[in-house]
Each structure stands twice: as C-alpha cells, then as structure tokens.
Amino acid sequence: MELYRIIIHELSKVRGQNTAETFLSNSLLPNSEITTGLVEKLNNSYNNDKIIYAVFDEGSGRTFPSNFRGYKESSQSENEFIDFSKMMVNNLRELISLVTLATGGFLVFTEYSVNGIGFLGIFLIRDTQGVIFNRNEANHQVEIDTITYMNTEKLAMACRIHIPKYLSNDGRYITFMRKGQNDVADYFIKWISAAQPESSKHFTERLYDLVSLMPLPNDFETGEQLDINTFREKLVRYIKDRGRMVDLNEMGNHFYEDENIFIYHRDMNDFEIDNIFRADGKALNKFNQLDVKADGIQLKFSRGAYNSGKVRPADEGDFVIIESAILKRELVRQVEQNNQN
Structure with a gap:
C-alpha cells in the first residue's frame, strides 16, 4: 500500500440532540510509518467487513458527487484536497444535525493505492481504543499520538471510491460499509449520494426467485424439511426482525449453517443480488402465503x-x-x- 494524502477532521454530535459541531484541520498529516500504518489498518478492516457496491446519484443538488468531480477536474493540489474534505465535513454536519439518534466521530479522508489501484477512502471512527486524537491548537490540526495503537475494529462507517473505475465510469466504482441495521446509518449513504444501479425492489424480487430454486432447509425444532411456503414465511419474519436488512451470508448461517449457500446459488443462477441490501416492503409481500x-x-x-x-x-x-x-x-x-x- 502507498499513502498519498491524509487529513482528519472531527465531527461532534451528542445522541439525542439536533446540533453538531466541527473541528477542521487546516493541513495534511505528514506521510510517515504511523499514518501509513493507520490507513493500512483501516483499509484492511474495511476489506474484512461486508460492503455494498454502488455508483453516484448524479441528480441535481447532490453535493458530494459534484464536489468530488470538481476536485478530480482540478489540479488536485494539497489545498484543493483539504478544501474538498472541509466542504464535505460541513455538508455532513448539516445532514447529521437532522438525525436525532446519530453521533459524530473522527473523519479520516485519505488518498492511497493498493496494488497500483488508487482509492479515496473516507472512514468514520468512534470511541476508538489504543489511539488518541489530539487537537493542536497552535497548528490547528488533529494529530495522532504516535505511541498509541489503533483499534480498527471500532470503524463505524466508511466508503471507498475506486478512482480508475470512476474516471472511466466502469461499473460500480463506490463501495460503502454499513454497520447500522436501521435508518440511523442512512444519513451516511445520503451524504455520499450513493445509488445502486438496481433497486431494492429488484433485489427483493430476485431473492424470491432465488429461494424458489434453493434446497429447502430443515426446521430447527422438528428437524424436518420445511415446505417452500413455510420457508418463505420464516424468511420474511427473519428479514423484518432485522429492519428489512438482508445479509445473504448471515441468512445462510441462520437457515442452513452455511454462510455461502445463498451466494453459491445466486452465482450459479446468475441472479444480480447484492450481498447486503434493504428489502422492499411491498416486494416482500410476494413471499407471503x-x-x-x-x-x-x-x-x-x-x-x-x-x-x-x-x-x-x-x-x-x-x-x-x-x-x-x-x-x-x-x-x-x-x-x-x-x-x-
């Protein structure tokens, strides 16, 4: 991994309140073993999590896509990168102020490459242990204590833009991680203006088709094989209990004790279904008997x-x-x- 740039800003918000404040760094952190190690750990943690693929929603009034495009079309100097990151944090502050249950954290903006592929990574970190973020009032900069250790398991939310794919408009160039299982995390996706090429309705309908082709699991209590309608009903209850968030791996573990079974049959039947998506409520009715x-x-x-x-x-x-x-x-x-x- 090669680190190009990194800057950290602080977004402060107390759960239950409708106000938020920012502390914006005025300069980049130096490229060092500490900062390179931090980004490497954040990137590894991101890769080990469950991610969703998307593209930008390029509709009018979408702040993040338009400003990122403007940055990429500029000379991409250090100052332009800093200005872009500040503008986006202020925009996030406006969005998060409207979400009562949301909390803030430290936002790491970084440009780096892995195996020669360039990325823009944005990582939101909360309540980290093993590292201390200090305000340097003299330099007006958030700094990292070089002695402490970064606990990357505390990564809250994140997104990553695959720069070559973005520039060539080649497929889904954005990935984002969604820790939350409810609407509290939606503000982060709204901020990025991430849009999936297929709708949640489409994914839910394809899930119905997929389930119709899969082997039927056994009932946990009786050990007998479920019939297709009972399986569909249990599947709907399972999905609704999780705020309509569908995770194919977790669902495979729950019903089959095999996290890969839904993925395997999806790929075998060439169904376009993301590993994680929010089920469409009306399309879920199709499962009911x-x-x-x-x-x-x-x-x-x-x-x-x-x-x-x-x-x-x-x-x-x-x-x-x-x-x-x-x-x-x-x-x-x-x-x-x-x-x-």
Whole structure:
C-alpha cells in the first residue's frame, strides 16, 4: 500500500440532540510509518467487513458527487484536497444535525493505492481504543499520538471510491460499509449520494426467485424439511426482525449453517443480488402465503404465484384459473388413486 494524502477532521454530535459541531484541520498529516500504518489498518478492516457496491446519484443538488468531480477536474493540489474534505465535513454536519439518534466521530479522508489501484477512502471512527486524537491548537490540526495503537475494529462507517473505475465510469466504482441495521446509518449513504444501479425492489424480487430454486432447509425444532411456503414465511419474519436488512451470508448461517449457500446459488443462477441490501416492503409481500377457503374448496398459494398470474380469477365467469402442470398431474394422480381404493 502507498499513502498519498491524509487529513482528519472531527465531527461532534451528542445522541439525542439536533446540533453538531466541527473541528477542521487546516493541513495534511505528514506521510510517515504511523499514518501509513493507520490507513493500512483501516483499509484492511474495511476489506474484512461486508460492503455494498454502488455508483453516484448524479441528480441535481447532490453535493458530494459534484464536489468530488470538481476536485478530480482540478489540479488536485494539497489545498484543493483539504478544501474538498472541509466542504464535505460541513455538508455532513448539516445532514447529521437532522438525525436525532446519530453521533459524530473522527473523519479520516485519505488518498492511497493498493496494488497500483488508487482509492479515496473516507472512514468514520468512534470511541476508538489504543489511539488518541489530539487537537493542536497552535497548528490547528488533529494529530495522532504516535505511541498509541489503533483499534480498527471500532470503524463505524466508511466508503471507498475506486478512482480508475470512476474516471472511466466502469461499473460500480463506490463501495460503502454499513454497520447500522436501521435508518440511523442512512444519513451516511445520503451524504455520499450513493445509488445502486438496481433497486431494492429488484433485489427483493430476485431473492424470491432465488429461494424458489434453493434446497429447502430443515426446521430447527422438528428437524424436518420445511415446505417452500413455510420457508418463505420464516424468511420474511427473519428479514423484518432485522429492519428489512438482508445479509445473504448471515441468512445462510441462520437457515442452513452455511454462510455461502445463498451466494453459491445466486452465482450459479446468475441472479444480480447484492450481498447486503434493504428489502422492499411491498416486494416482500410476494413471499407471503394466501389461504382461501370457500364453497368447500381450500387454496393455499404464495402471493408471488398470484402476482405472476399462475393463480388468477378468470376475466369472465365464476372461475379460478390455475396454471401448473405439476399440480394438474398430482391432482389426477390422487383422484385416480382414490378411485382405486
């Protein structure tokens, strides 16, 4: 890893309050073994976490994308890097002031390269142990105590921009880490103006298709294999209990004791689903089972079967149309078997 630039600013906010303050450094920290080691540890911690891929939302009024583009189109001097980082911290201060439950921390802005690939990394650190950030009022700079040790496990939130991909507009050039499992962390994503090329609705719908193709897990209590509708219902409860955040690895561990099983079947079937995403509430309804009983007939089927038209009321007449060759064969088999008995 090669470090090019690093600056640290402080964003102060108390949970429960709607005000925030900043302490902005006026100069870069020197490139040294200490600062290089810090960035290396932050980058390693970031790589070991679960990240989501995205691009910039380039709509009007998006502060981060427009200012980052302006910085990249400039001479990219030290002063322009410092000004860019200050502007972004002030913008974050405005956003975080509106989030009552949010807290601040130290924001590390750094340009560096790994294996020849350039990155801009922004790391938000809270309540770190093993390192002390000191204000040097004389130099107006946040400094790192060179004796202490950085506990990188306290990395709160972070994003990283893959510079070559950004410049060539090649795929998803932003990655971001989302520690929070609720809306408190949304301000960080909003600040970056990160947008996923596919919507959460799309990912949720693909998850439904994926689950339909996967082997069915066993029930924790009985040890018996779940039927597909029960599995879908348990999956929906699991997802909603986690604030609609879907983590394919954690879900694999929970239902199969295999963190890679969802990833494996996703890749085998070429489904475009991020490892982590927030499920769309309406699309989750597709997983639910409908149970209709009337006129001596009972039908149980998923909402997905209804939405897809596999089970539907006829346009004319008092008919319900069910399109399923497998169901037809099973119905015929059971009727014939019953006639023989």
